[in-house]
Amino acid sequence: MPHTLPTVGPRARWALAAGAVAVAGGAWWYGDKAPYPYAQRRLLDVQLPFLTARRLDDVLRPRPGERVLEVGPGTGLQSLHVAPQLGPGGRLDVLDVQPEMLDHVMRRAERHGLDNITPTRADARELPFPDGAFDAMYLVTALGEIPEPGRALAEAVRVLAPGGRLVVGEFFDRHWIPFGRLHRLADEAGLHLGTRQGAPFAYLARFHPCPSYSART
Template structure:
């Protein structure tokens, strides 16, 4: 192979790789299509279930809301930690995703997950219903994320907590922007785990004067 041919081959491979990346980037749709659900079961760096536990701190007896559960990667991990009297509500605009989570929960004998089809911008719950709300790689897929955060703040108990997980893709929300949106929604920042390209961040309603208890 001549030097010129080798260069042309490398350029061709680079162009093909760039085209594939562009197809992935611009073809990434929201909400995430159910037909591509297999990818949702792959843990992302810094957004692992162990990382979520560290930031969310689920406890027995709590009622927690997950917005955009996908295929239930986090749901099936969090729900058992709430114990027999706790409850995990999952909300999604796609009934196929909710049915998938429900089937997986039944297969594992988990009976404390309740699925509700709803737009996250108008949650069908009363004020101060939940001890915690979390979204993992879901906020950026929803139009008007500021409305989602305002609704999360509305349904949180005064000492509740909101956890947002974001990963770099077309719908990624940088931490700086999230911080500003949370401030505008009456949520103050507490802690972040991971860099801005892949992070979990916890917020608490500003009206609360009670810190989140730290387990011993």
């Protein structure tokens, strides 16, 4: 008697399909480390829970006259909020590997009458700035897109002025860095935690270069 395969009903077929999608989605979620694509830029204008402009102000504390670096500005959601607070004597540098993102930010800055934003196309693992150039630096949902986040944090320590501050914002997506991992990477780079706000899945954390570490380097 020939062997026959068991009949699979509609409900089972849906379950198998859902499982396949979950496996594929998991591979995409954990394996994709590319920068957020410009084609999906409209999603970057959505303000995420716990990562609001007010919370960023509380943690970053931008001041008039400061020079600040933003890595991974996206479409400029945070850039257009921070730059005016630096005043005409301050400057916001925005750095990204995608020229399309930088062009987008600069077009928006021009429409808003902002002339204190300077774009730079570069890799966050090799910042093209001198030591101690910035009073503050921030990355909002960008650190996890960098292939070697530890190197980016070490570069932050280098380009921050004594007493400078680094703010990292993370949200639970495919590039998310849990706070425990971030804290370990920061320790290794020579950063100590100043404050943290938000929830485990969406937080902002401020770090400062450790004076003893900076003196050794």
